[in-house]
Amino acid sequence: MIISNKNLVKCVKSDLYxxxxxxxxxxxxxxxRTNKIFRFIIWFRLAQHFNILNKKRSYFILAVITNIIYKxxxxxxSIDFPLTVKVGYGLKxxxxxxxxxxxxxxxxxxxxxxxxxxxASEKNxxxxxxxxxxxxxxxxxxxGVNIGNNVVIGANxxxxxxxxxxxxxxxxxxxxxxxxxxxxxxxxxxxx
Numbered sequence: 001m002i003i004s005n006k007n008l009v010k011c012v013k014s015d016l017y018x019x020x021x022x023x024x025x026x027x028x029x030x031x032x033r034t035n036k037i038f039r040f041i042i043w044f045r046l047a048q049h050f051n052i053l054n055k056k057r058s059y060f061i062l063a064v065i066t067n068i069i070y071k072x073x074x075x076x077x078s079i080d081f082p083l084t085v086k087v088g089y090g091l092k093x094x095x096x097x098x099x100x101x102x103x104x105x106x107x108x109x110x111x112x113x114x115x116x117x118x119x120a121s122e123k124n125x126x127x128x129x130x131x132x133x134x135x136x137x138x139x140x141x142x143x144g145v146n147i148g149n150n151v152v153i154g155a156n157x158x159x160x161x162x163x164x165x166x167x168x169x170x171x172x173x174x175x176x177x178x179x180x181x182x183x184x185x186x187x188x189x190x191x192x
Contacts, residue, residue, distance in 0.1 A: 008049045014089035014190035015041050018110070037096040040077055043070040048083045087111075088131065090190035095137075102126040108133065108149070110189045117141075130165070132189060 013023050019038060021027040031038045047070035050063040067083075074081065079093075080100045088109035093099065095115040101107075104126035105119045111133045118140045119127045125144025129135075133147055138156040141147070148165035158172040168177040 005049075008045060011045050011089060012042060014109075015045070015091055017190045018090045018092040018112075018188050020188045036077065037093045040070075040073045040079060040096065041091055041093060043073055044081060044083070046070070048087075051083050105129070111135070114139075127159075 012028075015038065016028055016031060017023050019027075019031055019035065021031060032042065043066060047063075047066040050059055050066045070083075073079075078097050078099070082101065082103035084103040085101050086106045088107060088111070090110040091107065092110075092112040093114075094112060096113075098116045099113060100118045100120070102119050102121045104121060104124075106126070106128045108129050108131040110131055111129055113135050114137045116138045117135050119129075120140065120142050122143035127141045127143070127145050127147065129141075129147045130149040130151065132150045134152045135141075136153055136155040136157070139153050139159065140157075141153075141159040143160060145159055145162050147153070147159070147163045147169075148167065150166045151163050152168045153159060153163070153174075154168065154170035156172070157170055157174050159169055159174045161174065163169045163174065163176055164178065166178070169175070170177065
């Protein structure tokens with residue numbers, strides 16, 4: 001979770017970098033103005049940051065304002081992304097509609113989520129997502145499963161068992177295909 005102001009800036013820069021337009025004030029303003037999901041991520045980061053600092057009275061007003069804007073955007077874009085979710089650097093959400101994340105989930109660095117993704121708890125355990133993971137549309141990840149690093153989860157997959165590093169998960173329930181694969185597009189991973 002974000003605690004320091006320096007860490008907040010680093011998170012925002014990493015999220016901006018994932019869009020592929022570089023890190024500058026100009027690219028930030030353009031992305032904020034034109035990309036509604038990036039705007040949502042910014043307000044999520046701000047609300048999460050000030051919600052943690054809310055214990056100090058001086059941050060109470062900022063916590064309330066950022067929380068109101070975050071909840072408004074969350075409702076507008078149909079994204080259920082609680083502030084208690086632990087999210088690493090370089091979060092990228094493509095399209096974002098109908099996105100449901102459990103409040104106890106842990107999401108690593110450089111993760112890409114797409115529309116209609118659900119991270120659900122089972123028996124009070126939530127998913128743990130590793131680094132450099134791409135989760136395709138319609139994926140449901142249930143329970144305390146661990147998704148490894150450098151993983152691609154195919155569209156409409158039901159993940160109910162662990163997925164090892166460097167693999168592709170497909171099917172209902174998921175089958176793990178352990179093979180080397182190459183990305184066809186530059187993903188602009190943020191190196192922290």
